[in-house]
Amino acid sequence: MMKRAFLIGVLGAMGCFGQFYPTGAHVNLYFPHLADGGPLAGQWQTSLEFVNPSTTLTAHVELRLYGDEGFPLNLDFGSGARALHTFTVAPGGSITIRSMIASTDKIVTGQAIATSDIPLQGTVLFRNISNSTASVEASAPATLPTSRYLSPATRDLGIALANIAGSSKSFQVTAVNSSGTTLATILVGVAGFGHKSFNLSQMLPALPADFSGSVIITPQIPGDQVLAWTLNVERGLISTLPSGPLDWPISHSDRITLVYKRLLGAAPSLLAGLGNNLSLQNPANLVISSDTAVHAFANSNQTVQINLALSELVSDSPSELAFLVAHELAHIAQYRSGALTLLLPNDPANREPDADLIAMILVLSAGFDPYGAAGAIGKLSMANGSSGLVSPFFDNLSDPTTAFSAARINSMLGVITSACNYVSMSGYCAPYKATIHPHFPGSAPL
């Protein structure tokens, strides 16, 4: 452990290492609960904290607040009551904003959604204040929508539900005892973009006083998503609980956006000197489509379209998705340059290999696993053909059958070697290999 920490410290100092992020760092940060104000005897104050893990990029953040009924919620975080707060977080920096306890007659509650152009670590803190004395504080990480939320539970468990859809939805809250037997269940309706918070015993009063088990929260309609947060409440004491959304399957719109912005954040260092301006400040137009074909493409209108079906095909691996998205971004860079290729000789036959090479450098720079390239092509190859899953026009290729071939998978190790030989990557791949693949043979390119 010591050795690893030392190694990463040295690599960081070298300044030639890809950008890695802490668990939970995201560009879409959801906070299912906010609380501010209330009578003097029992007030709440909400703080939101954002840490920028990037040492080079400034984060630009938009924070939107919604009340219980789903309308924009004007809340004062020190710069006036408003429902939209915009701010920046310096490279390696952080920012904390605190609600001003503006309402003294009732507790104002709702949800918050922050969007950032690079991944941030987001935390929410809830402080309980009695007669001007802070008595307790609980914290929770920003979370993501899920199709199933699981939490330990007692009878008075605190639950917050938020609806990320524009129309009202119902969510099933089910209490399960320690033997795995369902004791009680109820449907809870929440307005579009709305929020509801309650104690489990309020919704399920028949639960035994000594109930100890778990709750499962699911959308009433399969395919919908729920935002949830729970807080342990027992005999007047409160404590935090682990975050309970599913690890997999995950929210694909959120993952596509995260992968896309991480790649754009890495693009300027790759494309410097190539007459390109593909960056977070000058992005291509990202379209996330619910078209059922497994498909992605880039076009000369500066649009990258990623179908949810494609993300679902590589659904357990952000690195596989990153290679496919990076390949499309490479085509955008080619279009913007006005040349057929950027790194390989200017020949139509080199257009796809050139995009693969640019994609490989992009995924490495953005902190993804470059071996995900073969996984992505392998899954496309598996799904291509008789099943008809994959679009016959995938990536505008006339013949996806050869594009998703064993030959292309085999070529990827050579692409990794070429990426490591690229000038901006000099001194990069050896330390990467030492940290990520410490047990690979010395002869491996990465």
Ligand SMILES: [Zn+2]
């Ligand atoms: Zn292509």
